[in-house]
Amino acid sequence: NAGVTQTPKFQVLKTGQSMTLQCAQDMNHEYMSWYRQDPGMGLRLIHYSVGAGITDQGEVPNGYNVSRSTTEDFPLRLLSAAPSQTSVYFCASRPSGRNTDTQYFGPGTRLTVL
Amino acid sequence: AQSVTQLGSHVSVSEGALVLLRCNYSSSVPPYLFWYVQYPNQGLQLLLKYTSAATLVKGINGFEAEFKKSETSFHLTKPSAHMSDAAEYFCAVSNTGNQFYFGTGTSLTVIP
Numbered sequence: 601n602a603g604v605t606q607t608p609k610f611q612v613l614k615t616g617q618s619m620t621l622q623c624a625q626d627m628n629h630e631y632m633s634w635y636r637q638d639p640g641m642g643l644r645l646i647h648y649s650v651g652a653g654i655t656d657q658g659e660v661p662n663g664y665n666v667s668r669s670t671t672e673d674f675p676l677r678l679l680s681a682a683p684s685q686t687s688v689y690f691c692a693s694r695p696s697g698r699n700t701d702t703q704y705f706g707p708g709t710r711l712t713v714l
Numbered sequence: 715a716q717s718v719t720q721l722g723s724h725v726s727v728s729e730g731a732l733v734l735l736r737c738n739y740s741s742s743v744p745p746y747l748f749w750y751v752q753y754p755n756q757g758l759q760l761l762l763k764y765t766s767a768a769t770l771v772k773g774i775n776g777f778e779a780e781f782k783k784s785e786t787s788f789h790l791t792k793p794s795a796h797m798s799d800a801a802e803y804f805c806a807v808s809n810t811g812n813q814f815y816f817g818t819g820t821s822l823t824v825i826p
Contacts (some may be wrong), residue, residue: 604757631812633814635816640723640818641818642718642720642804642816642817642818642819643758643804643806643814643816644816645813645814645815648812648813650812656812658813659813659815690757690758692757692758702760702763703758703760703814705757705758705759706757707755707756707757708755708756708757
């Protein structure tokens with residue numbers, strides 16, 4: 601049971617490049633989410649999903665796309681990277697049904713956009 | 715709209731002293747409240763959560779927090795700090811359980 605995994609751990613992009621941050625969980629959790637963490641800002645929710653085929657926007661969705669084709673995977677796409685997207689990105693998951701259940705966080709992806 | 719305010723971005727305590735990390739929230743309805751801990755270069759780990767049951771919540775590693783509706787607070791305490799408690803602590807609030815709002819974090823330093 602690997603929990604929540606994220607790849608890559610580190611990434612450097614140039615402005616305008618695109619990339620996908622991968623997130624996978626093997627706990628059969630229906631709820632998955634993406635956050636970005638910036639110094640002095642805490643964590644801010646980008647997008648979340650309550651099940652395969654269902655996604656919704658969080659607090660800071662602009663510049664990011666998501667899809668949820670399977671229960672296990674929830675990739676985050678940057679279509680045209682900007683320096684403002686330099687951040688640490690965390691994926692999290694939890695069971696649905698009981699919305700106070702613990703969220704399990706991945707180890708994070710550190711992204712730098714030059 | 716929901717928000718979380720954590721007073722004090724940096725807190726230092728001596729080993730063995732009381733730890734008090736402050737969290738105030740704003741919410742139009744009774745919220746779910748959480749405290750998370752983050753060690754360097756790691757993801758977040760749940761310390762404890764309030765889900766409208768007992769107002770005094772006990773968590774892992776000897777931490778506890780008390781929900782005070784009249785003060786809209788959910789402060790985190792630990793009677794005796796240990797060196798291993800040095801980390802970043804985040805308070806979070808959610809109404810629906812789908813959208814979570816985090817505070818800006820408090821970095822705890824434990825002085826030997």
